[in-house]
Amino acid sequence: MTPVSEDCVVGILTEILAIECGFGSTSKQIRVAATLHDVGKQYIPAHIRDKPDRLTPDEYELMKSHTKFGHDLLCCFEGTLGEYAQTVALYHHENWANDGGYWGVPACTLPPYVGMVSLCDVLCGLVYPRVYKPAWSQEQALQYIRSKAGTQFCPKMTARLIKTVRDTDFFRRWCCDIPTQAV
Numbered sequence: 329m330t331p332v333s334e335d336c337v338v339g340i341l342t343e344i345l346a347i348e349c350g351f352g353s354t355s356k357q358i359r360v361a362a363t364l365h366d367v368g369k370q371y372i373p374a375h376i377r378d379k380p381d382r383l384t385p386d387e388y389e390l391m392k393s394h395t396k397f398g399h400d401l402l403c404c405f406e407g408t409l410g411e412y413a414q415t416v417a418l419y420h421h422e423n424w425a426n427d428g429g430y431w432g433v434p435a436c437t438l439p440p441y442v443g444m445v446s447l448c449d450v451l452c453g454l455v456y457p458r459v460y461k462p463a464w465s466q467e468q469a470l471q472y473i474r475s476k477a478g479t480q481f482c483p484k485m486t487a488r489l490i491k492t493v494r495d496t497d498f499f500r501r502w503c504c505d506i507p508t509q510a511v
């Protein structure tokens with residue numbers, strides 16, 4: 329089986345969550361928006377994007393700008409897809425109920441699909457390895473997102489995502505490139 333890229337996995341998982349949350353046919357547009365959420369990262373120098381250590385304040389500011397680069401790039405899409413993709417690109421690092429995110433906008437005030445992408449993005453980021461951390465097991469990652477329900481993530485969506493991932497054994501099915509001992 330050919331590995332699916334992490335951003336595609338974020339898209340697939342977000343679409344499943346959107347369907348379960350009753351978004352119907354717009355779930356497909358939400359998947360495309362989710363898959364493209366980090367498209368602006370291509371403009372961030374690799375030594376900052378992949379830095380294993382903590383970013384300096386200046387590097388952090390530059391890293392934040394991947395959301396604006398992505399938003400501007402996705403202005404080429406029109407209609408619902410354009411609206412979803414631009415909004416997700418710009419706000420996918422916001423927190424649900426407080427202002428600890430990139431731009432200080434509580435995600436509970438944004439369209440709900442933005443919070444869905446944030447949730448699936450963080451979950452996938454934990455399950456996949458990074459230069460600064462090993463891959464977490466599916467269960468470890470689910471426990472983490474549960475601990476952030478109500479602050480970083482919408483509690484209802486978090487509960488639904490945890491159930492879906494467990495019921496479908498999602499990461500074992502879709503992510504054959506993650507070290508098997510982690511999943």
Ligand SMILES: [Fe+2]
Nearest residue numbers: 365366420421
């Ligand atoms: Fe991002």
Ligand SMILES: [Fe+2]
Nearest residue numbers: 365366449453
């Ligand atoms: Fe991401």
